[in-house]
Amino acid sequence: VFSHVVRAPEDPILGVTVAYNKDPSPVKLNLGVGAYRTEEGKPLVLNVVKKAERLLINDSSRVKEYLPIVGLADFNKLSAKLIFGADSPAIKENRVTTVQCLSGSGSLRVAGEFLAHHYHQCVIYIPQPTWGNHPKVFTLAGLSVKTYRYYDPTTRGLNFQGLLEDLGSAPSGAIVLLHACAHNPTGVDPTIEQWEHIRKLMRSKALLPFFDSAYQGFASGSLDADAQPVRLFVADGGECLVAQSYAKNLGLYGERVGALSIVLRSADVASRVESQLKTVIRPMYSSPPIHGASIVATILKDRNLFQEWTVELKAMADRIIRMRQQLFEALRARGTPGDWTHILKQIGMFTFTGLNSEQVAFMTKEYHVYMTSDGRISMAGLNTKMVPLLADAIHAAVMR
Numbered sequence: 001v002f003s004h005v006v007r008a009p010e011d012p013i014l015g016v017t018v019a020y021n022k023d024p025s026p027v028k029l030n031l032g033v034g035a036y037r038t039e040e041g042k043p044l045v046l047n048v049v050k051k052a053e054r055l056l057i058n059d060s061s062r063v064k065e066y067l068p069i070v071g072l073a074d075f076n077k078l079s080a081k082l083i084f085g086a087d088s089p090a091i092k093e094n095r096v097t098t099v100q101c102l103s104g105s106g107s108l109r110v111a112g113e114f115l116a117h118h119y120h121q122c123v124i125y126i127p128q129p130t131w132g133n134h135p136k137v138f139t140l141a142g143l144s145v146k147t148y149r150y151y152d153p154t155t156r157g158l159n160f161q162g163l164l165e166d167l168g169s170a171p172s173g174a175i176v177l178l179h180a181c182a183h184n185p186t187g188v189d190p191t192i193e194q195w196e197h198i199r200k201l202m203r204s205k206a207l208l209p210f211f212d213s214a215y216q217g218f219a220s221g222s223l224d225a226d227a228q229p230v231r232l233f234v235a236d237g238g239e240c241l242v243a244q245s246y247a248k249n250l251g252l253y254g255e256r257v258g259a260l261s262i263v264l265r266s267a268d269v270a271s272r273v274e275s276q277l278k279t280v281i282r283p284m285y286s287s288p289p290i291h292g293a294s295i296v297a298t299i300l301k302d303r304n305l306f307q308e309w310t311v312e313l314k315a316m317a318d319r320i321i322r323m324r325q326q327l328f329e330a331l332r333a334r335g336t337p338g339d340w341t342h343i344l345k346q347i348g349m350f351t352f353t354g355l356n357s358e359q360v361a362f363m364t365k366e367y368h369v370y371m372t373s374d375g376r377i378s379m380a381g382l383n384t385k386m387v388p389l390l391a392d393a394i395h396a397a398v399m400r
């Protein structure tokens, strides 16, 4: 009965790793997927995560019962504090509802379904370009997806004018997806002054801000600094949504730990909204997994573990920044034509190189360097030993 089913295309991001794994070359480099690697090119389990897991194992009172539909209460409270700030008035006034979800993706999807059922506008504006999963998640949730200009290929920076024009002509009440920091795939973020401008425009048109926060701590190395744009919007007392992921900043990728917070006008609305979020989650996966959320809660509630986390997080962010410098210098040493300062200026895990899909295909074929066809490379997948290979590949692709 299923013989008519046609093969679906590989996911454009995860497909890069599939192709990489099939390549028999002994020297190859995967810069496709946004996962952190050490200087030795290995995945990293943070020490603070290992410590938390040991504490959990040794705690004999712990059981494997189902969590409530909304997840682990401590985890939810602490996640809201992490993004909104410990003394956020919205939290103090109980105007925030937070539900544990399946990492960032699951948080986006739950929010999408909630908005499709309970919000008067079904249009969501996403930046052009954005993470490839965004349009799929929101379309399947029942929202109508439109884009706003974000990136300027000529400056390899923000198209601020285009962004303001597009949001300025969006219908009143439209939902606007914003990357909280370290925009994926461009690595280009607004300055705090530009954020303030965006906030004023959005509030004046009653546009609903929806932050995707997948890289808190990864952009600057500081959890608070990276939460600034979100806190700016919460400080004005208006509504907003935030999807948080602990995949990158705690390295909990496969544990699927994240949270959706919705900031509302009153405690009463927050509690009603939470009741409806439960009706979205229950028929989808009933309740979230316990292990990853317990790790996060253990770290966030212990002053020493939290402090250790910030040190390890900063070390990851700093290594990425070093890779930017090394790649930039390697291209300069080769005299590669073009202005490569955007490698230094862009923020977070990714560099949007400006290489086109033919150049990317050439680099993969001739140099076994793998990346998404839009020219995005994960700086977190690079290490000192591999910088020369990447620089040679880019140089040869540009000189063709």
Ligand code: PMP
Binding pocket: 034, 102, 103, 104, 105, 106, 131, 179, 184, 212, 214, 245, 246, 247, 253, 258
């Ligand atoms: N949003 C953005 C912008 C991302 O880059 C990612 C991860 N690549 C996610 C959300 C979701 O990741 P996860 O579901 O693993 O938390």
